[in-house]
Amino acid sequence: MLTSDFPASPPHREPATPSARSARWPVPAQSRGSGPAVTAALPGLDRFNTAAPAAAEAALLGCCASGRWARRLAAHRPYPDVDALLAAADEASYDLTAADLAEALAEESVAHTLPARTGSAALTALRAAHAAYESRFGHVFVxxxxGLRPDELLDHVLAGIRARxxxxxxxxxxxxxxELRRTARGRLARLVA
Incomplete structure (x- = not known):
């Protein structure tokens, strides 16, 4: 049986994109001795609750790249259930300062909003819309x-950019x-699934 600070990534569903961003559980070659060894058989929340603090923070940064957000969630472990973790994540998201938000947005990518198998004309329109948004607001569109089907992504993202x-x-x-809070919540739910 493989034991380490973190087992292999839990399965999760994300839109199929060229470079979909998602949180991952690091898989060290051996236990680093900085926390209890965790086996691959443990459910995701148990893995998260018993992980070494640095490893938990690293996994959380894959959900939302605000260091303060990740440290806060890691510091308040253990969580009794996934709902408690998601509620804590929402609360921490509501407390993000402008600097925290900028830090998180700097690591976001438009890749999570690019539908797979999009025609070149639609992809060009989507990239132009993203560029217009970034030019106006100075950060990536999130x-x-x-919950959207792949055939709904393009219209949803374009409508969102146009409206915003x-x-x-x-x-x-x-x-x-x-939107960043909702995105991070979904990533976190998949991380501990």
């Missing part, structure tokens, strides 16, 4: 695409923070 390009900067900052 929208939660959890009309926002004032402060209004868009609030919408972006909420």
């Amino acid at each position: 929208i939660c695409v959890d 390009l009309g926002h004032e900067v402060e209004e868009e900052r609030a919408v972006t923070a909420d």
Whole structure:
């Protein structure tokens, strides 16, 4: 049986994109002695709760790249159930400062919003919309695409960009923070599934 600080990545579903960003459990060659050894047989939440602090933070940074957010969630372990973890993640997301949000957005990618098998004309339109958004607001466009079918992604993302390009900067900052919270929540749920 393989034992390590973290076992292999739990299975999760994400849109099939060229470089879909997702949280991963690191797989060290052997236990580093910095925390209890965890076996691959443990459910995701148990793995997360018993992981070494640095490893838990690293996995959390794959969900939301705010260091303060990741440290806060890792420090409050163990969580009794997934709902408690997700509630804590939401609370930590609501407390993100402008600097925390900027830190998290700097690591986001448009790849999670690019539908697989998109025609070249649609892909060109989507890239142009992303570029217009980044030019206006100074950061990548973030929208939660959890629960959407692949054939719905393009229309959803384009409609979101078009609608949000009309926002004032402060209004868009609030919408972006909420979309980042929802995206991080989905990634976290998949991480501990």
